[in-house]
Every structure is written in C-alpha cells, then in structure tokens.
Amino acid sequence: MSRITLHRARTVLPVASPPIADGAVAVQDGRIIAVGTHDAVSADLGDAVVERHEWDGTLAPGLVNAHTHLQYTDMAEVGRGSYPSFETWALAFEKGYRVEHDWAASAAEGVRQSIESGTTAVAEIVTDPEAGHAVHDAGLHGVVFWEVFGWKRSAWQQEGPQRVLAQLEALPSPPVTGLSPHAIYSLDTDVFRELQRLAEQHGLRLHIHAAESASEDEFARFGTGPLAERWRGLGHSDMQLLAGGGSGHGVVPYLDTVGVLTPHSHLAHGIYVDADDRALLRARGVSVALCPRSNEVIGLDAPPIAAYLRERNPIGVGTDSLSSSPSLRVLDDVAELHRLAIAQGYTDADLHARLLHAATAGGARALGLADGPTPTGALTIGSRADIAVFDTASVAPDDALAEVVESAPAALTTIVDGRALWTAPAVNGAAA
Ligand SMILES: [Zn+2]
Structure with a gap:
C-alpha cells in the first residue's frame, strides 16, 4: 500500500462542507482519502499514516x-x-x-x-x-x-x-x-x-x-x-x-x-x-x-x-x-x-x-475541472490533493474563513496532487 500523508491545521476549509476546527486532510497517491477533525481522521487511519504535517494556519483547496x-x-x-x-x-x-x-x-x-x-x-x-x-x-x-x-x-x-x-x-x-x-x-x-x-x-x-x-x-x-x-x-x-x-x-x-x-x-x-x-x-x-x-x-x-x-x-x-x-x-x-x-x-x-x-x-x-474522475477545487474524498495553507491568526473557524477572504493572507505551502510545489521559507510544516 502506498504511503498516506496527513495534513493537520488549526482550521480546515473544505469548501464543499462547513469549516472544521483542528481539522485534517489525509492524502494517498495524490488524492484526498479523508477530511474531518484531526481526531476523527487520525483515529480512522491509525498506523497507516506514515507522514504528518502540522500547519499553523488555514488549510483550503488550492x-x-x-x-x-x-x-x-x-x-x-x-x-x-x-x-x-x-x-x-x-x-x-x-x-x-x-x-x-x-x-x-x-x-x-x-x-x-x-x-x-x-x-x-x-x-x-x-x-x-x-x-x-x-x-x-x-x-x-x-x-x-x-x-x-x-x-x-x-x-x-x-x-x-x-x-x-x-x-x-x-x-x-x-x-x-x-x-x-x-x-x-x-x-x-x-x-x-x-x-x-x-x-x-x-x-x-x-x-x-x-x-x-x-x-x-x-x-x-x-x-x-x-x-x-x-x-x-x-x-x-x-x-x-x-x-x-x-x-x-x-x-x-x-x-x-x-x-x-x-x-x-x-x-x-x-x-x-x-x-x-x-x-x-x-x-x-x-x-x-x-x-x-x-x-x-x-x-x-x-x-x-x-x-x-x-x-x-x-x-x-x-x-x-x-x-x-x-x-x-x-x-x-x-x-x-x-x-x-x-x-x-x-x-x-x-x-x-x-x-x-x-x-x-x-x-x-x-475550467471544466470540478467533475469527472479527477476533480479539483474542493476538499472531498477522491478529489485531487490540490491544497493551499494560509497564514491566518484567527482561532474560530468562521473567523479564519473571514480572514482568508477579507485579508488575503500569505500562503505557507502549495500542494498539487499531494506534492508540495512550494513551502514558505522558515515554515515548520514537516513536524512529527
Ligand atoms: Zn485578459
């Protein structure tokens, strides 16, 4: 079985569903295999997760x-x-x-x-x-x-x-x-x-x-x-x-x-x-x-x-x-x-x-990319793992959503098909 990566963030904004406090997204073979609270996703996947990233900010679709x-x-x-x-x-x-x-x-x-x-x-x-x-x-x-x-x-x-x-x-x-x-x-x-x-x-x-x-x-x-x-x-x-x-x-x-x-x-x-x-x-x-x-x-x-x-x-x-x-x-x-x-x-x-x-x-x-076998644009199971994490300070998920929309926060990392194309210098996202 190929490796599973778990991204945890203070807020996760799946777009297709409401904001999640202390959320996580699990990725395998470039696809999203789980989205939810960190505790729920972690408990479901248990030892199958081989790589963990913890992000101090808001994780959203790219x-x-x-x-x-x-x-x-x-x-x-x-x-x-x-x-x-x-x-x-x-x-x-x-x-x-x-x-x-x-x-x-x-x-x-x-x-x-x-x-x-x-x-x-x-x-x-x-x-x-x-x-x-x-x-x-x-x-x-x-x-x-x-x-x-x-x-x-x-x-x-x-x-x-x-x-x-x-x-x-x-x-x-x-x-x-x-x-x-x-x-x-x-x-x-x-x-x-x-x-x-x-x-x-x-x-x-x-x-x-x-x-x-x-x-x-x-x-x-x-x-x-x-x-x-x-x-x-x-x-x-x-x-x-x-x-x-x-x-x-x-x-x-x-x-x-x-x-x-x-x-x-x-x-x-x-x-x-x-x-x-x-x-x-x-x-x-x-x-x-x-x-x-x-x-x-x-x-x-x-x-x-x-x-x-x-x-x-x-x-x-x-x-x-x-x-x-x-x-x-x-x-x-x-x-x-x-x-x-x-x-x-x-x-x-x-x-x-x-x-x-x-x-x-x-x-x-x-762009015609929201449907079909490899959709992108939302954090749903089966979608491409196209993800961005933004440098937000808000604690409550709704505040984090407002901050992303109103304040144009900087990105901390940009992930396409589960692979980080870029991570901001001096960001410690590769914890645990
Ligand atoms: Zn133009």
Whole structure:
C-alpha cells in the first residue's frame, strides 16, 4: 500500500462542507482519502499514516485563477499605470507588448508567483508559443488556452483552422489545452462560429473576454462607438460587425447567436451585463471569471458581484495579467470582491463562503475541472490533493474563513496532487 500523508491545521476549509476546527486532510497517491477533525481522521487511519504535517494556519483547496495571461508577467510597468478608459490602456499595452520580451521566462516567473500565493490551477491564455510551456513545466493544473486574435473571415477560410490547430498542437500537455477566441471586436462573426465548430469537433474548451469594455455593447449592437472607431482606424472597417452595422444584439446574446455559450466555455470580466444577460449565462451554464483589480486599473466599472451572487450565476475569480493588475494573487481579487459586494449591498451571511467557493470550486467549474474522475477545487474524498495553507491568526473557524477572504493572507505551502510545489521559507510544516 502506498504511503498516506496527513495534513493537520488549526482550521480546515473544505469548501464543499462547513469549516472544521483542528481539522485534517489525509492524502494517498495524490488524492484526498479523508477530511474531518484531526481526531476523527487520525483515529480512522491509525498506523497507516506514515507522514504528518502540522500547519499553523488555514488549510483550503488550492486557488484557481480563472483568468490570467502569465506570459505578460514582465509587463508589470503597464499594469502600474492607471487609465481613463479601455482604449487608452490598450494603446499602452500594445506599446509594451512590442518591446522585445523573453516570454518563456516571463511566463515562468508568473507561474512562480502564482504557486507562491496558493494557486494550484490556472486558466492561462498564451499568445506567443514560447510562453506555452511554463504551466506544464511547473506541474500546475488548469487549462492552457491558445489565443485566437485578429482573424477576418477571408484569411480564416484560407488558413485559419490549420494554423490554429497546429499552434494548439504545439502546446505541451498536461494540462488540458483549449482555445481563447479573444473578444467580439477582434474576430469576425463567421470566425467565432467556426471556432465553436472546431471546439466541438476536437473537444476543446473556449475562454472569451466579454463585456470588459463599456463600448463592446455598441460595437456588437451597431458597429459604432469608441472601440469600433479604433478598429476602423487600424484598417479593419471590413470586419463583419463593422461593415454590417452590428448584429442588433448586445455582447452576451451576440455570443449566443454564434454558438459559443456552452458549458464548455467560460467568459472573462462580464462587467457590462444586465439581468437578461446573466439569466442567459445561467441558462447556458457559462461561468464568468471576475477580475476586479484589473478592471480598476483599466478605468472600467466594477463587476456586478452582488447581482451575480444574488442571482446565483456560476462565477470564478481571475487576476488577469500583471499588464493590468498589481499582483497575481487570487486572494487580492477575492478581498476586492468582498469590498465591492458589501458596497453593492450584498448583506447575506454566506458572503465569505461564496467568495472562497468562487476562488476554488467556482474556478474549477469554470475550467471544466470540478467533475469527472479527477476533480479539483474542493476538499472531498477522491478529489485531487490540490491544497493551499494560509497564514491566518484567527482561532474560530468562521473567523479564519473571514480572514482568508477579507485579508488575503500569505500562503505557507502549495500542494498539487499531494506534492508540495512550494513551502514558505522558515515554515515548520514537516513536524512529527
Ligand atoms: Zn485578459
């Protein structure tokens, strides 16, 4: 029989069940085999446990970063700015992007920062192939999405599918790979339809930026507005939405007409959505990765977190990249979502639990990793042993949950498939 490792912590937050004081999780062959109070788990397993770790903090599922571009980690200079609009940020981004970069090193640094803040899975968007190895090399879980950007119908028909599939093929797996049709304004309508067909044919997940800029709606509906003017200025007046005077639909219903709203896709941002949009997303089973700190840097409005929570949309939490965010720490965005939810009038007692759920099980669901034979995102028997321990001071379990959500505590260790990818220096977690 293979060895059993037991992790004991002052508080255990399984996410799938209530917080546990003096809890423990037992791991064997990379899977969780027991969760409960330390006394109960210990008594059940007895002498079978061969390795014990005692953590002075809160043990939770590893965080799932449901939207990021780790490739852009060395574009933090752009992210340190503040911008009056999406269009001005986009100009700064393009300027920063064109400078020479070592994308492989930049992505590897992003992976390091992610792991050291308790992240065990990522929705990583790759734009340049050199950045495509970092998640695989580190052994992180998640989905690596090849970004599909700037295709018009005529060019796509000539060589689009072959090129995109070849680029996808070149990404190492694991993890799972998918496609990221960038946004409604950077791809033709027919290209979106084709990408959905490819995704279905090849069993690929899709991840799309949507309702991030306020002017996307006008672009989709009428082919007008600041974003439309910018694309016309760049010589793209022949794009289908621009040439045809728009689709007559807002962003979310437009995406539905091209077929990409399915349980196999998830959106990033989802700021400029109304109740009908949110209802459509629920009906289609589409999760939204909320990235509030990135939205703030870019000068956008805050995502309607209170409405998403009240209406019970599936949500995850993303940091986006350092080109628009101060850090790759998912808990920093969780703390921001907490502040926003309160400011937007969400007063239910489940707020802490719902937000931790979004950053773990919700993210896993968004990425299609919450079900199947090897689920992640919650501490349940049979799940992957993807675990993070956070440096909390609270004694009562509910206080520890509040501390994790509101105060973004540092990680003490990050464990993937039962293996510690990282442990904070000077932490004595290897006791007994
Ligand atoms: Zn993004």
